Amino acid sequence: MEESALKWIRNLKMSERTRTDPAVESQVLLKSARRCCLCFHVNQDFDVKLGQIAHLDQDPSNGSEPNLAYLCMEHHSLYDSRTSQHKNFTFREVVAARDALYAYVQQVKGGTQPKTSPASLQSGGVNFGIGTNVNVYGDVVGGHQAAGVQTQKLRERGEELYGMIDKWLNGLADNYLNLSFVMQGKLTYNQYMDIMIKKGEAPYDFSRIELLIDLDFPALRIDYDNVIEARTALNRIATAHKHAYSDGDIDGTKFLQPYVAAQKSIEALGSTLKKRLVQIIQK
Numbered sequence: 585m586e587e588s589a590l591k592w593i594r595n596l597k598m599s600e601r602t603r604t605d606p607a608v609e610s611q612v613l614l615k616s617a618r619r620c621c622l623c624f625h626v627n628q629d630f631d632v633k634l635g636q637i638a639h640l641d642q643d644p645s646n647g648s649e650p651n652l653a654y655l656c657m658e659h660h661s662l663y664d665s666r667t668s669q670h671k672n673f674t675f676r677e678v679v680a681a682r683d684a685l686y687a688y689v690q691q692v693k694g695g696t697q698p699k700t701s702p703a704s705l706q707s708g709g710v711n712f713g714i715g716t717n718v719n720v721y722g723d724v725v726g727g728h729q730a731a732g733v734q735t736q737k738l739r740e741r742g743e744e745l746y747g748m749i750d751k752w753l754n755g756l757a758d759n760y761l762n763l764s765f766v767m768q769g770k771l772t773y774n775q776y777m778d779i780m781i782k783k784g785e786a787p788y789d790f791s792r793i794e795l796l797i798d799l800d801f802p803a804l805r806i807d808y809d810n811v812i813e814a815r816t817a818l819n820r821i822a823t824a825h826k827h828a829y830s831d832g833d834i835d836g837t838k839f840l841q842p843y844v845a846a847q848k849s850i851e852a853l854g855s856t857l858k859k860r861l862v863q864i865i866q867k
């Protein structure tokens with residue numbers, strides 16, 4: 585038999601023997617929410633990463649949970665490489681980073697402690713808005729929708745998200761209306777500014793909105809990005825108007841038509857976003 589084929593079989597045998605318990609794996613995936621603890625630790629990067637579960641003591645037969653961490657591809661191969669050991673992350677460093685990440689995920693998820701027994705995972709693990717989780721080895725884990733308490737938590741976060749999106753869209757509509765009065769010559773720019781200042785800064789917590797979408801409602805990402813894109817288009821027109829106005833060209837009527845169209849687009853996309861969210865919560 586060829587050397588490469590032998591190697592392949594040896595590797596296969598090795599992976600069979602050292603296979604980590606799927607229930608433990610799913611705990612690691614749930615607790616990390618597929619965030620890489622080293623990306624989080626070094627770059628404050630909390631994005632979902634394509635990654636693998638790493639054995640921190642580099643012993644693949646040690647599949648106990650304290651020895652495991654979800655790492656992105658780059659950090660996994662960096663951690664496993666022994667060539668630049670002096671520059672590399674230490675075991676303790678990764679453990680500390682992992683525990684900090686787990687605590688942060690819990691905090692974001694409103695203090696929900698994932699259950700540890702495999703049985704409870706089957707009937708209702710933490711729901712990340714994906715009906716079925718496929719682990720890094722391609723196994724299906726925790727394939728049921730969350731039940732009971734977890735569903736209640738998800739619904740509460742969905743309602744919180746809905747409230748924030750609604751407030752944000754209403755704020756945009758309000759701003760739009762008043763600025764369109766300036767374009768029509770019904771208000772001066774200063775009057776518009778006074779009105780908006782009197783209304784005060786609306787408490788839009790975009791990082792909270794984005795975290796909720798990423799963690800619990802990833803299916804909404806595209807709809808949310810569509811609204812953001814439409815808002816950017818609207819802002820571009822508002823900025824062009826502002827520049828023209830401050831240059832002494834106070835007739836804003838030429839901006840009105842594209843500005844109204846941009847706002848209509850936000851309204852349509854915003855209502856799609858809210859509808860989708862309601863559909864997900866009601867499932």
Ligand SMILES: [Zn+2]
Nearest residue numbers: 620623656659
């Ligand atoms: Zn990473």
